[in-house]
Amino acid sequence: MRIDKYISGCGYASRKEVKKLVKQGKVTVDGKICEKAEEQVQEDSVVTVDGEILNYREFVYLMLNKPQGYVSAVFDKKYPVVTELVGEEYAHFEVFPVGRLDINTEGLLILTNDGQFTHEMTSPKKNVYKRYFAVLDKPMEDSDVEEFANGMEFKEFTAKSAKLEITDNPCEVYIEIAEGKFHQVKRMCERVGKTVTYLKRVAIGGLKLDESLDLGEIRELTQIEIDTLYKK
Numbered sequence: 001m002r003i004d005k006y007i008s009g010c011g012y013a014s015r016k017e018v019k020k021l022v023k024q025g026k027v028t029v030d031g032k033i034c035e036k037a038e039e040q041v042q043e044d045s046v047v048t049v050d051g052e053i054l055n056y057r058e059f060v061y062l063m064l065n066k067p068q069g070y071v072s073a074v075f076d077k078k079y080p081v082v083t084e085l086v087g088e089e090y091a092h093f094e095v096f097p098v099g100r101l102d103i104n105t106e107g108l109l110i111l112t113n114d115g116q117f118t119h120e121m122t123s124p125k126k127n128v129y130k131r132y133f134a135v136l137d138k139p140m141e142d143s144d145v146e147e148f149a150n151g152m153e154f155k156e157f158t159a160k161s162a163k164l165e166i167t168d169n170p171c172e173v174y175i176e177i178a179e180g181k182f183h184q185v186k187r188m189c190e191r192v193g194k195t196v197t198y199l200k201r202v203a204i205g206g207l208k209l210d211e212s213l214d215l216g217e218i219r220e221l222t223q224i225e226i227d228t229l230y231k232k
């Protein structure tokens, strides 16, 4: 790839800025001063800027503790979008959300620029479980656990068997679903006569929301966390 793409991919500088750095003779490739921003480099080339070795990567994986009031999209006409919460240092990666949480749902949302990863996490065939904490207007009953386990028919889809765990307070529950259809958790609760008054996603597969993140805060996933997601 071109050196300007490589360097901007490291988050070091924009492509325009790279041109300047090259002109100033501040960029080296495998020990030689780079002459042109169009110069080609390999992913394993050793590239330095001002003597500092750069670390190239194509993809980035971010964990966001999504606050209410943000749409899970990169653009919206009316509301703020989750990508507005991503810091400048990740701007060049052009991340997008992996799946969707409703505007008034909080919690774990992954943002990435890796389309294949997104497919793996969201395809219904892959069966990646999503775990939610929900507060309800009325208490869940033991018979509801069975209703969730049996799956539910909706107009445009069938919800597979879901796990409902009632906590000591029966108005507070954990729900695990395999799909991520529009308003799925809320609709499943409505089906058994309860309205969700608060919803938070706490896990996707084996990846748990980092509770030390404040609402609106972001951090990169570790390699171990990324591997956990592929294992499901």
Ligand code: URA
Pocket (backbone or CB within 6 Å): 100, 101, 102, 103, 105, 182, 183, 184, 185, 186, 187, 199
């Ligand atoms: N189910 C819902 O109803 N809303 C969400 O945001 C996610 C799952």
